[in-house]
Amino acid sequence: MARFTHSNKHTYTGTLLLLSCLALIGAALIADFMLASSSYSPAYLSIASKWAREKSGFIVVPNLNASKVGQKESMAVKDKAERIPERSLSATFADLPAPELEWEQMPSAPVPRLDGAAIQIKNLFYVFAGYGTLDYVHSHVDVYNFSDNKWVDRFDMPKEMAHSHLGVVSDGRYIYVVSGQYGPQCRGPTARTFVLDTKMRKWRSMPPLPAPRYSPATQLWRGRLHVMGGSKENRHTPGLEHWSIAVKDGKALEKEWRTEISIPRGGPHRACIVIKDRLFVIGGQEGDFMAKPGSPIFKCSRRHEVVYADVYMLDEEMKWKTLPPMPKPNSHIECAWVIVNNSIIITGGTTEKHPVTKRMILVGEVFQFHLDSLTWSVIGKLPYRVKTTLTGFWDGWLYFTSGQRDRGPDNPQPRKVIGEMWRTKLHL
Structure with missing residues (x-):
């Protein structure tokens, strides 16, 4: 001056x-x-x-x-x-605006389960394996009848079959079960692959994967069983590999898996859907819990995870295309989807961790991906936030069961493993 x-x-x-x-x-x-x-x-x-x-x-x-x-800066604060x-961001910052849905509680599953798997064949809903607790895993299948709205059957899985993080898909009679984690806590994966004949209630082995995977994206497409992504043997490193094998009537037509075009981004816990000769891979994450070094029980140890909203598609050109992403990053949705009126419906999941507390945040919305316009919308709220839902659709009703729910309306962190079954009438 x-x-x-x-x-x-x-x-x-x-x-x-x-x-x-x-x-x-x-x-x-x-x-x-x-x-x-x-x-x-x-x-x-x-x-x-x-x-x-x-x-x-x-x-x-x-x-x-x-x-x-x-405005408060000049005020005296004790x-x-x-x-x-x-x-101090709100713990519910992850919730998106969504209309309320009228949910009706149905008979709960015989056991609570987390990281299980499910396949619907007409009115029957086959629910596989999963954690009962972190130290106990299920090794059986429960069956729900959507027409009668009750659990009607239970049978054992092969002793050599994985207990969680499975890849599952069906052609309408045969259910193919691929790889996954064998045992509780954060034990190692298996490369074993099985097929279930749902009419005869018989299991058969198939050629094992070239390498074990946790929660690989799995689908039947053009006469071949496709398996891609997932986590590698250490449970944390994302896998990019994509393999396929020709199958028919529950049998492998080849002795070895064929290498296909790698997926653009690896990782587990993604939805994988085939519709109108197009294969979609939605959401997922990179990284996961790992076994604590030297732990005799393979105790789970937290590691860095990145949840993403990516959507990829394969078509007749056999080249991956990137589509509009989900409304927010979402993982743990591998069996949380159904196809309704030329759209994909996805229920719940997990999103990015809270930026301040670093805690896992569960998802409580129902998403719809419109295949005609390739756009997303949020069509409703679940009764609570929940991950790894097992979802079905029958006679206009959207069903979900199992998973791990939140700690309450004001706390989206995961807590209780559940077996509850809910349904709501969809009007799309």
Whole structure:
């Protein structure tokens, strides 16, 4: 700033006062803007930018209360935590606006299960394996009859078959069960592959995968059983490999699996669907829990995970195409989908971890992917947030059972493994 002599100070006093006032006002506006902007942490902005996709039709609405922080700055605050509410993001930040659905509770599954698998054949719903607790895994199949709305049967799986993280698919009679984790906690995977004849209730072995995988994306397409992605033998490293083998009437027509075009992004817990001669792979994650080094029981140890919203498609050109992503990142949806009116319906799952607490966040929405327009919408809410749902559709009713639900309406972290069955009438 220039110096002023006594002789000209009266000349510039008014100007100086005016400039000072303008500077103070400008500084206050900038401070207010910065405080309001600081309520959106870099982690939040990263997540929001992923969810507010241009083609998804969704807008992420910020926490309006955070903008009041600047107004409170001059107030005396007793508790330090009260001065930084913008850093304590709501634990329910992951929920998207969605209409309410009328859910009706049906007979619960005979056992609760997590990371199990399911296949629907007409009105029968076959529910496989899964964790009962982290230290106990199921090795049987329960069967639900949608026409009678009751559980009607139970039978054992082969002793050599995996107990969770299975790849499953059916041609309408035969159910193919591929690889997966053998045992509780975070034990290793198996490459063993089996097929179930649902009419004769008999199991048969098939050629094992070239390498074991956890939760690989699995489908029947053009006369071949396709298996891709998943996690590798250490349970954490994403697999990109894609294999196929020719099958017919529950039998392998080849002795070895054939290498196909690798999937663009590896990892487990994804939906894999075939419709109108197109193969879709939706959502998933990179990374997963691993066995703690040296643990005699293969105790699970937390590792970094990245959940994504990616959607890929294979068609007659046998080249992967990238489609509009899900409304938000979503994983643990491998058996959480059904096909209704030329669209894919997906229930629940897990999304990115809370940016502050780093806790897992469950998903409570029902998503619809419109195959004609290749666009997404949120069509409703589940009774609660839940992952690894096992989902079916019959006579206009959307059903889901099992999985791990949230801790309550205000806490989206996972807690209780359930066996509950719910249904709602869809009007699409």
